[in-house]
Amino acid sequence: MAVQIRKLDSTAPDFKQTLDALLAFEAETDDAIESAVAKILADVKHRGDAAVLEYTNKFDRIPHGGASSMAAFDVKQAELDAALASLPEAQRAALRTAAERIRVFHERQKGELNGFTFTEPDGTVLGQRVTPLDRVGIYVPGGKAAYPSSVLMNAIPAQVAGVQEIVMVVPTPDGVKNQMVLAAAAIAGVTRVITIGGAQAVGALAYGTGTIPAVDKIVGPGNAYVAAAKRRVFGTVGIDMIAGPSEILVLCDGTTDPDWVAMDLFSQAEHDELAQAILLCPDADYIARVEASIHKLLPTMPRHETITTSLSDRGALVKVRDMEEACAIANAIAAEHLEISADDPLKWADQIRHAGAMFLGRFSSESLGDYCCGPNHVLPTSRTARFSSPLGVYDFQKRSSVIHVSEAGAQTLGKVAAELAYGEGLQAHARSAELRIKS
Numbered sequence: 153m154a155v156q157i158r159k160l161d162s163t164a165p166d167f168k169q170t171l172d173a174l175l176a177f178e179a180e181t182d183d184a185i186e187s188a189v190a191k192i193l194a195d196v197k198h199r200g201d202a203a204v205l206e207y208t209n210k211f212d213r214i215p216h217g218g219a220s221s222m223a224a225f226d227v228k229q230a231e232l233d234a235a236l237a238s239l240p241e242a243q244r245a246a247l248r249t250a251a252e253r254i255r256v257f258h259e260r261q262k263g264e265l266n267g268f269t270f271t272e273p274d275g276t277v278l279g280q281r282v283t284p285l286d287r288v289g290i291y292v293p294g295g296k297a298a299y300p301s302s303v304l305m306n307a308i309p310a311q312v313a314g315v316q317e318i319v320m321v322v323p324t325p326d327g328v329k330n331q332m333v334l335a336a337a338a339i340a341g342v343t344r345v346i347t348i349g350g351a352q353a354v355g356a357l358a359y360g361t362g363t364i365p366a367v368d369k370i371v372g373p374g375n376a377y378v379a380a381a382k383r384r385v386f387g388t389v390g391i392d393m394i395a396g397p398s399e400i401l402v403l404c405d406g407t408t409d410p411d412w413v414a415m416d417l418f419s420q421a422e423h424d425e426l427a428q429a430i431l432l433c434p435d436a437d438y439i440a441r442v443e444a445s446i447h448k449l450l451p452t453m454p455r456h457e458t459i460t461t462s463l464s465d466r467g468a469l470v471k472v473r474d475m476e477e478a479c480a481i482a483n484a485i486a487a488e489h490l491e492i493s494a495d496d497p498l499k500w501a502d503q504i505r506h507a508g509a510m511f512l513g514r515f516s517s518e519s520l521g522d523y524c525c526g527p528n529h530v531l532p533t534s535r536t537a538r539f540s541s542p543l544g545v546y547d548f549q550k551r552s553s554v555i556h557v558s559e560a561g562a563q564t565l566g567k568v569a570a571e572l573a574y575g576e577g578l579q580a581h582a583r584s585a586e587l588r589i590k591s
């Protein structure tokens with residue numbers, strides 16, 4: 153199948169409609185997936201380990217007739233350490249470098265998230281205390297591809313936040329464990345690794361089973377089954393976000409090597425047939441050159457079939473009036489990843505309000521951010537960057553308000569509170585405040 157990437161012009165009368173249709177694609181929910189996930193979760197809630205065992209044997213095609221007990225899915229620390237030791241030196245070093253950079257970035261982030269207190273003139277002290285979550289579950293996808301980088305991106309901010317127990321789940325299709333994923337878990341200091349995935353893993357972490365403890369929050373990306381399960385268990389546990397198929401939006405002024413831009417579009421398209429890759433550029437000749445690069449480079453890609461489907465279904469090369477209009481469209485798209493590949497990226501970045509992560513200048517390829525720049529690669533997708541943020545230390549913390557009212561403070565605040573409480577018809581609230589007022 154040849155790639156059929158659509159070319160759009162922002163001056164066309166149906167442009168907005170066409171763009172909306174392209175972006176809305178992901179918003180569709182699949183009834184079959186929803187009902188399958190509802191059944192799996194109910195089953196895990198009621199039958200615990202027995203259900204998790206059955207679903208894992210079935211969906212992950214565990215060989216030799218399947219595992220006979222949940223113990224088969226627990227990975228011991230010695231196996232994690234052995235995986236780390238078994239890697240080629242260059243891979244081990246790259247994982248360590250990435251982990252260190254991710255840790256440094258998130259340590260800096262933590263420094264910005266401290267609690268505070270202040271004292272009022274009557275001695276009343278008000279403040280906010282920040283505490284880590286006790287136990288979190290991190291979902292590492294593993295169905296179609298293994299993601300060691302996602303182990304680091306999920307586990308390190310949890311550790312930096314001070315979470316005591318990090319339970320990682322990762323499916324192992326056909327029972328094959330990815331050594332780099334296990335090595336990353338060893339480097340990141342994950343507490344426990346369980347080789348289960350899909351909705352059954354999300355259910356196990358949310359409700360707890362005989363062998364798996366219920367966690368306080370589940371984070372991490374996954375496929376449509378994982379996303380539907382996370383949506384459904386929210387409330388029983390916290391969740392970070394629903395991170396869907398990857399997206400890249402490139403704003404280019406027409407001065408970057410077109411091969412670079414084509415490959416950047418491929419880099420997210422190769423994740424998933426549903427991934428979204430869009431270029432906005434004011435120069436029609438340049439767009440034609442990027443298109444030529446796409447056709448030239450695509451056959452060299454091992455994952456060319458996935459890229460072809462993704463670019464044909466959810467890709468677009470858009471001729472815009474100017475870079476100002478490109479920025480306005482970028483804000484409407486609110487992409488997971490936004491590259492500003494231009495001579496003066498800071499000028500255009502000032503006009504961007506909505507993007508999961510911004511990559512400024514032609515040397516900031518999105519792929520560097522996926523692995524080792526330091527900021528998190530778990531990011532809001534499907535236009536949710538309008539209201540949510542990258543995974544971060546803050547996702548593994550909670551805040552408690554701290555209120556320490558002085559006797560003097562109780563006199564003045566008591567009158568205000570009582571007045572409002574009577575207004576709401578709540579006598580006990582009013583009396584509770586008034587009892588502390590000296591007559």
Ligand SMILES: NC(=O)c1ccc[n+]([C@@H]2O[C@H](COP(=O)([O-])OP(=O)(O)OC[C@H]3O[C@@H](n4cnc5c(N)ncnc54)[C@H](O)[C@@H]3O)[C@@H](O)[C@H]2O)c1
Binds near residue numbers: 377378397531
């Ligand atoms: N946003 C990010 O940071 C990020 C990072 C890495 C990957 N991703 C995305 O995560 C996703 C990973 O998906 P994946 O499939 O490779 O792995 P996955 O681990 O999310 O899903 C695999 C699991 O899906 C379940 N499943 C599969 N078919 C099923 C069926 N018919 N019925 C019930 N359950 C079924 C199985 O339990 C299996 O273990 C991709 O979309 C990828 O783009 C996102």
Ligand SMILES: N[C@H](CO)Cc1c[nH]c[nH+]1
Binds near residue numbers: 399488
């Ligand atoms: N681009 C993905 C998030 O959308 C993260 C990732 C992992 N490995 C490579 N890329």
Ligand SMILES: [Zn+2]
Binds near residue numbers: 398420423522
């Ligand atoms: Zn990626």
